[in-house]
Amino acid sequence: MNVIDVERGLIGCFGIIGGSIGAATGAALAAQKLKTGAVAVAFFGDGTVNQATSRSASTGRRVESLPVVFVCENNLYMEYTPTEKVLAGCDLGAADGARGCGHETVDGNDVLAVREAARGGPSTTPRESGPAFLETLTYRIVGHSRSDPAKYRKPVRARGMAPARPASARRCRAAGSEHGVDAERIEQVDEEVAAELAETVERALAAPLPDSDPELVREFA
Secondary structure, three states: OOOOEHHHOEOOOOOOOOHHHHHHHHHHHHHHHHOOOOOEEEEEEHHHHHOHHHHHHHHHHHHHOOOEEEEEEEOOEEOOEEHHHOOOOOOHHHHHHHOOOEEEEEEOOOHHHHHHHHHHOOOOOHHHHOOEEEEEEOOOOOOOOOOOOOOOOOHHHHHHHHHHOHHHHHHHHHHHOOOOOOHHHHHHHHHHHHHHHHHHHHHHHHOOOOOOOHHHHHHHO
């Protein structure tokens, strides 16, 4: 959320649940009509599939065979409610497939599995076969927000899922594979990334504020 860069295809910020689905459907329709060859992508959580936007957009994208991929991060919780208590079954990919979309379900904690699926397998190649639905299974090990203590969940499960976090899982696989990465190199990468992030934050805090537009100031005063 809050990332917009139209020149690079990031078309908007959507605080409304399901807003990204409607926008991606519209973008895909435009790409199809203008024959740009572009594919629209929408990211959302499991709670979104219960929104009316999801159902109506599903019909439109299927009828028009739109070039769009819908990526659902299914972490098993709709903010404070377990998905299983709201939906009849948690196989969201299969549900969308039943509505006419090619679908695939992958381990959302496996970076490489998600990358391969996103590149386009038999069921997620929207240019040729119309809309696609990619469900990435994961688990939210913290609350929905910083103010959410997540007391509605069993803490044992949350602790047990911590090692499956993408970064932790990838680190273990990199060190344990036949083409294993040296442990010292992994630590070096961690240090390099931490230093880069710290430098970026420092540079952002030191940057001057943008010049204000007098016209806009008067308009919103």
